[in-house]
Amino acid sequence: MAETAVSNKPLLEVKNLVKHFPITKGIIFSKQVGAVKAVDGISFTVNRGETLGLVGESGCGKTTTGRVILRLIEPTSGEVLFDGKNVPELSKEELRELRRDMQIIFQDPYASLNPRMTVADIVGEPLHIHGLAKGKEREKRVQELLDVVGLSSFHARRFPHEFSGGQRQRIGIARALAVNPKLIICDEPVSALDVSIQAQVINLLQDLQKEFGLTYLFIAHDLSVVKHISDRVAVMYLGKIVELADKDRLYANPKHPYTQALLSAIPIADPTVKKERIILKGDVPSPINPPSGCRFHTRCPYAMDICQTKEPDFVDTGDGHFVACHLHPAAAEKAH
Amino acid sequence: MNKFWRRFRRNKLAMAGLVILVLFVLSAIFAPFLTPYDPNRANLRERNQPPSKEHPFGTDDMGRDILARTLYGGRISLSVGLVSVGISLSIGVVLGAIAGYFGGFVDTLIMRLADIFYSFPFLILAITISAIFGPSIYNTMIILGVLSWPGPARLLRAEFLKLKTTDFVAAATALGARPGRIMFRHILPNAFSPLLVSATLQVASSILSEAGLSFLGLGVPPPAPSWGNMLNRARPLHVLAGMPWMWVAPGIAIFIVVLSINFVGDGLRDAFDPKQELQ
Numbered sequence: 001m002a003e004t005a006v007s008n009k010p011l012l013e014v015k016n017l018v019k020h021f022p023i024t025k026g027i028i029f030s031k032q033v034g035a036v037k038a039v040d041g042i043s044f045t046v047n048r049g050e051t052l053g054l055v056g057e058s059g060c061g062k063t064t065t066g067r068v069i070l071r072l073i074e075p076t077s078g079e080v081l082f083d084g085k086n087v088p089e090l091s092k093e094e095l096r097e098l099r100r101d102m103q104i105i106f107q108d109p110y111a112s113l114n115p116r117m118t119v120a121d122i123v124g125e126p127l128h129i130h131g132l133a134k135g136k137e138r139e140k141r142v143q144e145l146l147d148v149v150g151l152s153s154f155h156a157r158r159f160p161h162e163f164s165g166g167q168r169q170r171i172g173i174a175r176a177l178a179v180n181p182k183l184i185i186c187d188e189p190v191s192a193l194d195v196s197i198q199a200q201v202i203n204l205l206q207d208l209q210k211e212f213g214l215t216y217l218f219i220a221h222d223l224s225v226v227k228h229i230s231d232r233v234a235v236m237y238l239g240k241i242v243e244l245a246d247k248d249r250l251y252a253n254p255k256h257p258y259t260q261a262l263l264s265a266i267p268i269a270d271p272t273v274k275k276e277r278i279i280l281k282g283d284v285p286s287p288i289n290p291p292s293g294c295r296f297h298t299r300c301p302y303a304m305d306i307c308q309t310k311e312p313d314f315v316d317t318g319d320g321h322f323v324a325c326h327l328h329p330a331a332a333e334k335a336h
Numbered sequence: 337m338n339k340f341w342r343r344f345r346r347n348k349l350a351m352a353g354l355v356i357l358v359l360f361v362l363s364a365i366f367a368p369f370l371t372p373y374d375p376n377r378a379n380l381r382e383r384n385q386p387p388s389k390e391h392p393f394g395t396d397d398m399g400r401d402i403l404a405r406t407l408y409g410g411r412i413s414l415s416v417g418l419v420s421v422g423i424s425l426s427i428g429v430v431l432g433a434i435a436g437y438f439g440g441f442v443d444t445l446i447m448r449l450a451d452i453f454y455s456f457p458f459l460i461l462a463i464t465i466s467a468i469f470g471p472s473i474y475n476t477m478i479i480l481g482v483l484s485w486p487g488p489a490r491l492l493r494a495e496f497l498k499l500k501t502t503d504f505v506a507a508a509t510a511l512g513a514r515p516g517r518i519m520f521r522h523i524l525p526n527a528f529s530p531l532l533v534s535a536t537l538q539v540a541s542s543i544l545s546e547a548g549l550s551f552l553g554l555g556v557p558p559p560a561p562s563w564g565n566m567l568n569r570a571r572p573l574h575v576l577a578g579m580p581w582m583w584v585a586p587g588i589a590i591f592i593v594v595l596s597i598n599f600v601g602d603g604l605r606d607a608f609d610p611k612q613e614l615q
Binding site for chain 2: 067070072095096097099100102103104106107108111112113114115116125126129130159161172175179
């Protein structure tokens with residue numbers, strides 16, 4: 001009984017997470033003159049065993065979100081509850097313990113592996129750090145991990161530069177798996193790979209999820225990849241989540257004008273289908289000085305007066321379909 | 337280790353450098369078997385002799401055999417060069433790594449200290465220190481080592497600043513690696529090549545600095561020979577112009593040793609880099 005109670009709670013709960021990077025002036029007597037509001041108050045949950053896709057264009061704060069959750073970057077404020085523990089408040093030792101449960105796969109398979117270490121050392125390092133296996137046992141475990149991600153045991157003695165991008169990404173995945181994590185943050189894991197290799201790595205990630213009961217936070221900018229792998233999808237714009245819903249619901253019935261514009265930009269591989277594309281005007285505003293009210297109002301085709309002054313709340317419009325937009329009644333009601 | 341040696345061996349210049357260096361070291365160690373003369377025994381009847389059968393490299397202004405002095409001098413010059421660079425590297429690497437990795441106040445503190453060491457006139461500091469502790473080989477090594485740590489420290493700090501933002505360092509942090517492990521297992525091996533090159537150059541400049549200090553009577557005290565104080569003894573104009581054998585031997589010794597060390601440094605840098613293909 002107790003076990004089911006635990007597993008019903010979400011694995012990861014992010015509440016009002018904020019990360020502002022200070023901009024300072026002066027060398028010796030530096031003072032803060034502003035801040036890059038990379039992540040500006042976002043909340044979402046990730047349930048056990050599911051994949052939450054996080055999409056948005058470059059510079060919207062997706063990667064920062066992932067790194068702040070892992071505390072690779074210290075958050076400015078907000079809560080990150082992992083299995084009930086508030087990550088930003090953990091001591092160094094508690095955090096080290098927790099790192100066994102949370103792992104990350106990086107975008108760039110070239111930069112994420114130490115060029116001076118062999119594959120056996122890279123994959124075996126987490127085992128060493130956490131004292132999970134030694135000597136022969138570690139060797140055996142490394143072989144197992146390489147096997148799981150589809151590499152051969154003779155690869156263990158080689159260096160990263162001897163591998164292709166897809167193979168390196170597999171090494172990165174094996175390293176993340178070594179500690180038996182519960183959550184893996186996938187930070188655009190396939191966007192640096194060839195399209196043919198992307199599918200292989202995506203399928204590998206899905207197989208691993210089934211086999212080990214993993215939970216993913218899948219960060220990407222490729223909407224079709226996200227659609228393929230995610231259960232639910234969150235859309236980010238300029239440091240805020242504007243819409244979050246079940247995958248099918250979001251792709252079939254996007255409610256936020258930004259999501260609508262993004263989805264209309266997905267090419268369809270059928271020349272007979274004519275699709276209305278929503279072309280957004282202008283560029284993404286600077287996160288140093290974001291627009292007042294709704295951040296999207298400068299580019300929104302439906303912008304109203306209220307959008308310039310009042311920031312819309314992020315509310316549930318039914319069935320877990322959250323949206324932050326004044327166009328939607330639930331949001332409008334709350335505003336009045 | 338095996339691969340490392342194979343990569344090193346492929347570099348012909350580095351191998352030649354290593355062989356020459358080993359020969360110099362051996363000849364310095366086994367100097368008593370290579371020459372019958374005592375390097376410090378003056379013989380006023382054989383002053384300023386050009387090279388001959390008895391004295392292949394000639395004699396100096398006190399009638400001492402130049403070959404013997406060059407061989408014995410190698411003991412001092414080589415050990416001063418190596419030990420002082422060893423001291424400078426061990427201080428510089430630790431401080432540079434800490435400054436670069438932790439940043440902030442610690443970084444400012446260490447780098448301003450390095451600036452002070454850099455801006456202080458080297459000779460005045462060296463004179464003061466050796467005046468207090470007295471001139472000796474060991475003090476020369478310590479003075480040279482302690483005064484030259486800012487070089488490697490700055491170099492390493494820059495490398496650390498660059499490397500600590502890479503994804504593989506983030507990956508190690510995410511795995512729970514402690515700062516010491518990240519600094520010395522992940523970042524330092526990748527910062528090795530520029531450090532090694534600068535260390536080899538520093539061995540060369542230490543050998544020369546030792547010469548300068550010895551000339552002022554603050555380095556290796558006479559009559560003990562070092563390549564540096566032999567060169568300085570040959571400084572009078574009539575010696576430079578008319579008795580070249582006095583400076584040719586120690587000069588060429590310094591030249592060849594410094595060159596060999598540089599070749600070995602190059603070879604080491606390549607051998608440490610796993611990206612260098614093995615055929």
